Each structure stands twice: as C-alpha cells, then as structure tokens.
Amino acid sequence: MTVLLLQFMVCALVFFDVPIARQAVGFIYLTFVPGFIIVKLLKLDKLDKLETALFSVGFSIAFLMLAGLLINEFCLLFSVSKPLSLMPLMIILNSLILLGGILVYLRNGNVKLLGAETLALSPIALVLVTLPILSVVGARLVNACENSSILLFLIIAISLLLVVVISKKQLSSKLYPLAALMIAISLLYHSSLISNYALPFGSDVPVEYFVLKTTENSAHWSSTPPSFWNVVYSRINAMLSVTILPSIYSSLLNMDATWIFKILFPLIFSLVPLAFYQVWQTYVGRKYAFISTFLLMAQSTFYTEMVGLNRQMVAELFFVLLLLVVLNKKMKPFYKMICFMVFSFALVTSHYALAEIFLVFISFALIPLVVLRRPSRNITVSMVVFFFVVMFAWYIYTSSASVFDSFLEYGDYVSRQLGEFSDPASRGETVLTGLGMTESPSIWNTASRAFAYITQVFIVVGFAGLVTKRTRIHLEKEYITLSLTAMLFLAALILVPGLANTLNMTRFYHILLFFLAPFYVIGGQVLVKLLFRREKELEVSILLLIVLVPYFLFQTGFVYEVTGSDSYSAPLSKHRMSALRLYGLVGLVDEYSEFGAKWVSKNVNVEQTPVYADSISRGSILTMYGMTYSGYVSTLSNTTLVETKGIVYLSAFNVVHGTMVYGGLLWNTSELSSPFSNLNIVYTNGGSEVYKNPS
Secondary structure, eight states: OHHHHHHHHHHHHHHHTOTTHHHHHHHHHHHHHHHHHHHHHTTOTTSOHHHHHHHHHHHHHHHHHHHHHHHHHHGGGGTOSOTTSHHHHHHHHHHHHHHHHHHHHHHHOSOOSOOOOOOOOOHHHHHHHHHHHHHHHHHHHHHHHOOOHHHHHHHHHHHHHHHHHHHOTTSOTTHHHHHHHHHHHHHHHHHHTSSSSOOOTTSSHHHHHHHHHHHHHHTSOOSSOOTTSOHHHHHHHTOGGGTHHHHHHHHHHTOOHHHIIIIIHHHHHTHHHHHHHHHHHHHHOHHHHHHHHHHHHHSGGGGTGGGGOHHHHHHHHHHHHHHHHHHOSSSOHHHHHHHHHHHHHHHHTTOHHHHHHHHHHHHHHHHHHHHTTOOOSSSOHHHHHHHHHHHHHHHHHSGGGHHHHHHHHHHHHHHHHGGGTTOGGGGOHHHHHHTTOSOOSSHHHHHHHHHHHHHHHHHHHHHHHHHTTOSSOOOOHHHHHHHHHHHHHHHHHHHSTTTGGGTOHHHHHHHHHHHHTHHHHHHHHHHHHHHHSSOOHHHHHHHHHHHHHHHHHHHTTHHHHHHTOOOOOHHHHGGGSOHHIIIIIIOOOOHHHHHHHHHHHHHOOTTTSOEEEOHHIIIIIHHHTSOOOGGGEEEOOTTOOOOTTOEEEEOHHHHTSOEEEETTEEEEGGGOHHHHTTOEEEEEOSSOEEEEOOO
16 A cells, blocks of 8 residues: 555656655655565565665665666567656556565565654754755855855864764764764765766766766667767666666656756765665674774765766665675575675676676685685675676677777786886876875875875774784674785785776775775774773774874865865865866866857757867767767867868857866967867857857
8 A cells, every 4th residue: 555655646746747746755766665665575574674775775776777678678679669758667667666565465464664763853863964954055055156164064063973973972873874874965965066067076977978868868778879989988878877777767757867966876875885884883883883984985086086977876886785785694595696686787787897896806705715615605606607697798798898898908908007017107196196106285285195094004904903813803704805805906906007097096995995994993993902902992982083083174175175275175165276177177067168068969960060179078068968979079279170161169168267178288268269260150158159160
C-alpha cells in the first residue's frame, strides 16, 4: 500500500507538474524506494539502519541505470523511437517498482518504508541541520553580489562543531552520521551553487553535459557514438552515470541538466563520506571514524574538482558500497555475491578509471591471501574474475571500444615516460609540490603545506604502528591488504614517471584516502603513546584536532581569504579573483556567454560552417551551452585566417575582460586585429559577440 500511495503521489505531481514538489518527492522516490524494495527482497535483515539506507540508495541508482539501459534497448524493438521520454519511463519503471512491492508484501507482509529511529532534537543536531541552509544561502549570496561573509561563517561553524562533537563525551554518538552528512552537503553546495551554470573546476563537466544533452534531446542513448567524436567524448558517452541516469531524472522530474549536476549529483555524492564512516567505525570506533571521515571531506578535491566530475561522484558511491559488501562478514555468501555483481556493474558503467582502480585493489588484495594460503570468504577469485569480465566486456563493446583504447594509450604513455625516471619533473607539478620541491608562493602557503605534510606523517606513522603492533586497533586481514596496496600505489605515483598524470595526483590522493584516512587517527594514537607513555582518548582527540582544524581552514581557502593572500577558492574569494582564474581554472560561465553560445547553436550549422573561438570557449561554453562539438571549433589566435562564411565567437571573458587564451598563451583581445579585419558583427548582447566573414 505504501508503494502504491507513493506512486499515486508521484504520478499526480508529474501530471500537474507541481514545481519543487515534483522534483523533491520524485527524487526521493526514485533514489530510495526501488532500492529499499530490493533490500527487502534479498532479505538483507542483518544490515543496520544506516547500511539499509545506503544500500537502498545504491540499489535504486543501479536499478535506474540498468532498467534505463534495458528500456533504451528493448523499446526500440517495439518501434518506440524515444524510450527515455516521460511516458515509457513512467509506465515501465512504476510497473517494475510496483511488482517488487507486491513481491515484498507477499513474502514479508506489510513493511514500513521508513523505520529509522528519530534523532533527539538536541541543540547540536539542530545546528547541524542548519549547515546546508547556510551553505545554500551563502553560495547564492556569492552568486548575486560576490559577498562570501556567510560562507566564511559556515567554515568557522563547521570547524567549531568538529571540536564540540568530538570533545563532548556526553553527546550521543548517533550524531556522527548526521554530522558527516550535513558537513558533506554543506561543503559540496558551497562550491556548486556559486553560479547558475555548471562549473568544471578544471574537470570534465563540459563533455559530461554534452553527452547528457545529446542523450536527453534524442530520448535515446546510443552505445555507438558518431564516428567523428574524439576518444574523450566517446569514452564518457559509455558511462550510464552521465547519460541514462541523469536523462531519467531530467525526464521524470522536469529538471534542467545544469541543476541535476549542481544539486542532485552532489546530494548523492554526500552519501560517500557517510558510507566510509560506516566502513571505518567497525575498526576504529565511531569517534575516530568520524574524524577519518572529516579528513576525507576536508581535502579540497572533495568539494572542488569532484564537483566537476559527475560520473566519478556516482561511481564513488558504488566503490564504497562494494567495500561495504566485501568487508561485511554478516552477509551470506549468496547475497554477498548478488550485491557485488549489481554494484560492480554500476561502478563499471559509472567511471572507467575508478573501476580500473578497484580491480587493481581487489586483485592485489587477493594475491597475498592466496600466496599465504589464508583464503578469504570476503574477497574471492570469483569476484575478481566477474569484475574483470564485466569491465572489459563493457569497455570493449560500447562506444567503439574507446575506453579500452584509452587504457592502452595511458599504458603506452607511462611506458614512454619511464625513460625520464631520473627527471623529477616527469612526475608532474602536483607531485613535486607535495614533495616540497617547488617554491612556496607565500608564508601562508608554506603553513598550508606544513599541515598537509603532518596529516601524511600521521598516516605513515599509523600504518607503521599497525604493522609493528603499537596500537590496540585491530583491522581485518582484507582491510590490511587493501591498505598496503594503497601505500604501494601512493609510492608508485611518486616514483613512476607520468603515472600521476594519467588521472591527476589530487584525484589519486582523494581515492587513496578511502583506505588511508583511518591511519591518520591511528597515527595520532601511536604518537601520543610514544610521547606520554600512555594512550588516552582525550589527548589523542586534542592532537588530531590541532592538526585537522588548521588543515581544513587552509584547504577551504579560509586563511587565504581572511589574510588577503592569493586564493584559489572561488566560493570564498570570487570577488577578488582574476578573470583568467575564474573563467579559465574555475570555468565560470555568465549569462552573456550562455546567450551567445545558444545563439550560435540556433543560427549556425556548425557541421558546415567553420567556427572559431579561444581555448576557454572552445572547451567549455560552446560545448555545454552551444552544444557544439569541440572538434568543429578551431582555436582562435592572432594569426588565424577566418575561412569564407566562417564565424568567430567571443565570450564575456574576451569582450568584457578583453583577454583571450590560446593553449598556454594569453593576450589582449585588441591584439587580434588581423582575424577581425574583414569580419562583420552579426550578434552582440553587450558581453558576448559573434562575427562572420561575409566573403
């Protein structure tokens, strides 16, 4: 009955298109109910309430991706040309969900949909709930008038709450999951909502947006993209996480793609720290698991770079759910394998690099267990084989094997870089900075690096302490082998030339913290024991906080903003950042540029007309809001000769700020007199302009 009532409510909201309610109720329904039904069908009764919620979301998203794929393929057999449109999705998805609900009722009787205990409304709990509100209001204030005062207050509030939550023994440990979730949402929204447009933060949002809109506009996903697409477009098109999944949300929720990426995907991603808290609290306890979770969230990659990587945000949820499955000893082998198979498929079709990394970890974790003849019921040969087969089958037989070709290209790139082993520069600037081999711009940057180094020292000390048995914390053999693999992986990123450049060192480190973050608290324990000849929880907590709070303040850019130093934090320092940093590194898009790009898409046949733009517009604005494949756009320079009937697109960065970028070169727009000498202006909105060669 509950499922039927929910379906009736959602159908009514969709039919009458009730703003906000359709999006809010529809998102909760799609992202929780199908998975909850699957959890009940599998009789995963030994999961606790937090695990039940996490598995419900994971199964729901996997269900949407897999069911969407099947609808996409089989509807074509019945001459349904737009299988991902509203009616086919409503009819088929609701039918499947209702069928599952009936099966659950027949097997278990009436089941309460929401059985979690209500948290006591303590003052701390109420304050925690207000954090996302502060984040949204503060981000919109930055967007409206570039005032970051509320966001600065938010960062201070999070820091103080961290201290209070950890230091107050009388606070219920049940607050830790709520605190982790609220902090995660706040940090993600404080970055994603400072603009009305998708923000790349140097990542892949433009191409993700392009393949999503391509799928959404045709209401059909093609596993074989156009032959003229380059390998980047093709391999991202192979990911259901940014094609079919957001297309379903867009169709059923009547929600623009921009806001799906800016609101819904960060909300899904906010469950990742919560899931890692669940993994870690089994080994290090609830308080230390929360501190480890905060370390994961405190690193700037979590709320900057990741905001521009929607497919990885979804994939990381399945990554941690796979860890929950693998490390769960209460789950029966049959159900463990079913969960592993579902989440493996979802991970493989969400993000290729993360899937490959997961395969490396479970393979390397299995080897010592087999060699030492200590077989594990948690990580088995059948799991590794299944994951390997699914991964390479999908990557070879979809998108013209572009993902598989990319793997070969990356391998070839790293092998070619091995000849530069003695050259430190071959490791990349980020690795050199992490090793302290680059000059620090200011004393504040030096302090920031110092706190980052200290967290890493704690991790190394913690790992050494575990190996030498200087800590009372006991980790299972599977987690130890996974952690050892992470340490070896980190060493390889530093030692092997070019390896860190295949993904980006900051993203690699973010992923390695999935395994290494708990060693930060273990390291604190070991150091306290060495210094004071005893190990007391209060002293360990104080030591961890002394390092973690300043680390967080530096990572968010708070210290740089309050001291007036050079800052890379767009949420906190947007008002004083250079146009190059905002448009080039952050990927800011404004209304002028958007309208100009949309004018190009509506009035220019880009397949037949030569298009010219600077590097930023070519790779971002025209790709997203002009829906113009970057291969059709030539990069503009002061020596460009515009072909007959060709057009030149200028964004606000070019027109208002008078600056252009060509590769790594930067010059004033006024210096480009040669390309514009014979052109006529055909569109202007005061910020963006389009020129045409009439000859």
